[in-house]
Amino acid sequence: MTEKATPSPEAIKAWARLMRVSRQLMESAEEALKAAGLPPLAWYDVLHELAEAGEGGLRPFQLIERTLFAQYNISRLLTRLEADGLVEKLPVADDGRGQTIRIAAKGREIRRQMWAVYGRSIAELVGAKLSADELTMVSALLGRLRHPPAGD
Amino acid sequence: MTEKATPSPEAIKAWARLMRVSRQLMESAEEALKAAGLPPLAWYDVLHELAEAGEGGLRPFQLIERTLFAQYNISRLLTRLEADGLVEKLPVADDGRGQTIRIAAKGREIRRQMWAVYGRSIAELVGAKLSADELTMVSALLGRLRHPPAGD
DNA sequence: TCAAGCTTGATGCAATTGCATCTATCGTCT
DNA sequence: AGACGATAGATGCAATTGCATCAAGCTTGA
Numbered sequence: 001m002t003e004k005a006t007p008s009p010e011a012i013k014a015w016a017r018l019m020r021v022s023r024q025l026m027e028s029a030e031e032a033l034k035a036a037g038l039p040p041l042a043w044y045d046v047l048h049e050l051a052e053a054g055e056g057g058l059r060p061f062q063l064i065e066r067t068l069f070a071q072y073n074i075s076r077l078l079t080r081l082e083a084d085g086l087v088e089k090l091p092v093a094d095d096g097r098g099q100t101i102r103i104a105a106k107g108r109e110i111r112r113q114m115w116a117v118y119g120r121s122i123a124e125l126v127g128a129k130l131s132a133d134e135l136t137m138v139s140a141l142l143g144r145l146r147h148p149p150a151g152d
Numbered sequence: 153m154t155e156k157a158t159p160s161p162e163a164i165k166a167w168a169r170l171m172r173v174s175r176q177l178m179e180s181a182e183e184a185l186k187a188a189g190l191p192p193l194a195w196y197d198v199l200h201e202l203a204e205a206g207e208g209g210l211r212p213f214q215l216i217e218r219t220l221f222a223q224y225n226i227s228r229l230l231t232r233l234e235a236d237g238l239v240e241k242l243p244v245a246d247d248g249r250g251q252t253i254r255i256a257a258k259g260r261e262i263r264r265q266m267w268a269v270y271g272r273s274i275a276e277l278v279g280a281k282l283s284a285d286e287l288t289m290v291s292a293l294l295g296r297l298r299h300p301p302a303g304d
Numbered sequence: 305t306c307a308a309g310c311t312t313g314a315t316g317c318a319a320t321t322g323c324a325t326c327t328a329t330c331g332t333c334t
Numbered sequence: 335a336g337a338c339g340a341t342a343g344a345t346g347c348a349a350t351t352g353c354a355t356c357a358a359g360c361t362t363g364a
Contacts, residue, residue, distance in 0.1 A: 005268070006275065007271050008275075010279075011279030011287055013291045014278055014282070014291045015274045015277075017295060017298075018177070018290070020298070021170070022170050022174035023220060025170070026171065027220075028299075059312085060312075061312065061313085068172065070352075071312085071314095072314080073350090076314090076351090097359045097360070119159050120157050120158075122159040122163055122167045125297065126297060127160055135160070135166040136162050136165075138166045139166045139169045141286055141290050142173045143173075144281050145278060146173055147176065213343085222322075223343075223344095224345080225320090225322090227342095228321090228344090231344090247330075249341070249342045250329090250342055
């Protein structure tokens with residue numbers, strides 16, 4: 001496990017699998033959403049975070065931390081979400097620069113509809129392919145690849 | 153492991169980890185290439201396939217099968233690669249529609265330079281985090297998520 | 305208090321992606 | 335041969351992304 005310039009064959013294979021499978025799965029899920037006439041996955045990620053945050057909402061920079069999207073990406077995504085009435089932008093009292101984003105009723109509804117499709121994709125693409133123990137093992141191993149690493 | 157509309161918590165967690173970690177790792181690798189003044193990962197994928205194919209080259213539709221890129225994406229990528237002198241487009245004898253793409257000497261050289269950086273990323277981001285056995289396990293588990301599945 | 309630097313979020317512009325469609329050629333069937 | 339559908343690859347146009355930069359507000363420190 002020492003740092004080397006040239007990766008082991010096992011590392012190369014794991015990397016290749018990871019890249020290929022994740023892309024394939026993501027595209028499948030994306031396709032299912034599109035087929036249902038629903039917005040793309042990125043919207044779900046944001047709506048999910050906002051739904052979990054509740055009425056207090058979140059600041060855009062918090063969304064950036066949680067979703068890993070780029071700043072300009074979030075900025076424009078929020079513009080679209082607001083234009084569609086899925087979120088509200090509220091001024092924040094103690095910081096004139098900032099704003100608080102709160103999910104709107106329509107946003108919760110769209111998120112619900114998206115989850116019906118997205119959740120089904122997850123169940124079919126992942127839940128149906130591996131046992132609970134195997135899924136837990138995948139999570140644990142992938143967790144150690146994060147930065148910072150975590151094994152939970 | 154029956155098909156359900158609502159995925160298990162284990163499936164959701166594994167999915168989330170997979171999406172998040174793969175994106176994070178990809179971005180790290182991409183960033184390393186950019187920092188080295190080298191082209192993006194997509195170029196590597198194509199050059200890699202072409203290098204493996206050897207002098208015979210590959211048809212664009214074969215590249216699509218191997219890399220999972222969209223047709224228009226490959227078409228434009230090849231235009232750029234050719235413009236940079238990394239590949240050659242050759243007419244193919246028995247099919248007037250098609251062409252054969254062959255990697256050029258400069259393409260091999262760029263690929264070599266990219267691998268120096270990319271390989272290091274893989275070694276650091278993956279090879280240094282998990283043992284060989286664990287990496288093999290990751291590959292096997294992810295392999296079962298492919299379509300079609302494979303466990304090798 | 306006010307200048308200098310940092311943080312938050314937006315935006316102009318170029319490059320890329322996605323979608324739909326197009327052209328050209330091929331293969332097949334009559 | 336000729337028509338019809340399928341396949342290979344390119345491309346116009348709209349949407350999105352990435353990069354760099356900007357404007358506005360905050361914080362600190364002399």
